[in-house]
Amino acid sequence: MIDLAAMNTPEGEAKVAETLVKTASEIGFFYVSGHGIPPTLSARAMAASRAFFALDEAAKSEITIDSHQRGWMAQGLANLEGAATHDAKEVFFWGREVAPDDADVLAGLPLVHPNQWPDRTAPFLREGILPYYEAVMALGLRILTCLAKGLGADPDIFVRAYDRPLGRGQLVYYPALGEEDVAAQRFGAAEHSDFGVLTILKQDNLGGLQVRNRSDEWIEAMPIEDTFVCNIGDLLERWTNGRLVSTPHRVLNRSGKSRFSIPIFCDPSSDAMVDPRDFDPEADINILPPIAAGAYIASKNRRNFSHYETERS
Secondary structure (H helix, E strand, C coil): CEEHHHHHCHHHHHHHHHHHHHHHHHCCEEEEECCCCCHHHHHHHHHHHHHHHCCCHHHHHCCECCCCCCEEECCCCECCCCCCCCCCCEEEEECCCCCCCCHHHHCCCCCCCCCCCCCCCCCHHHHHHHHHHHHHHHHHHHHHHHHHHHCCCCCHHHHHHCCCECCEEEEEEECCCCHHHHHCCCCCEEEECCCCCEEEEEECCCCCEEEECCCCCEEECCCCCCCEEEEECHHHHHHCCCCCCCCCEEECCCCCCCEEEEEEEECCECCCEECHHHCCCCCCCCCCCCEEHHHHHHHHHHHHEHHHHHHHC
8 A cells, every 4th residue: 555645745745765776676556554545535426337238238339349449349340369259348448538620630640539438328437437547647657657766767757748638547347256157167357468558446435446466366456445456568678678567367257246346547648669778778679679659559459359360350
């Protein structure tokens, strides 16, 4: 547990930076408290999520997920690499609000596209989650800037990279698993690591998130009131030349009830170059060459979500 309220003084910020780096390099997962996001904002977003998933399938199908990773994804379409079967979950995807004539959209930058909102059937969704999303993205940049200081790097590396952030958000509904799911080795989310830089997760009070430690044991990351669970993603591990670690995790909903969570993937601008030399001047770019953030994440999406199959064929 890392109390971000201590960052209000230079001495406290230095201590938080040291703790963040130690935790992110040894574990890759941590809770944050003192984050400054009002509980009412989180509660409103979670209520909007529950109301959206309670809509009938016809209403949700009006915004069926597209190749830009925007909209509603039905169950059966998330097939994570190495999993025995598809995940048992529904997801609504969105990102930073952009207009159809935005320069990045017209340039065809990966994962930059207008959102699909169900404004006709569920106008509450946009209103309920956008303020929360914006607050979490600001928190993410604050955490990353502190991490950069702890790593002895220029904190403006992230400020520059996040001028037009991808900031992908998900509302996730996990139905209770039945006997058929257990027999099929089906999880709410099979073992995986996140593709991007930093994930900030709000989960409900049911639990189910499990993190694999270095002894290959699965540890429960139980919900703790007024906190977020944060984890390092694959891109940040690459960006720091392996100093920070992206840790495998999974979701197993054994509560017998519907589970809801809201992960926000705090990722940089689509064309931001992830270069390990930013944090390690001795990094060998023949092994880890610089890569554009959006292109990397889009390539991972195509290998893990079945709705891309039509596009591939």
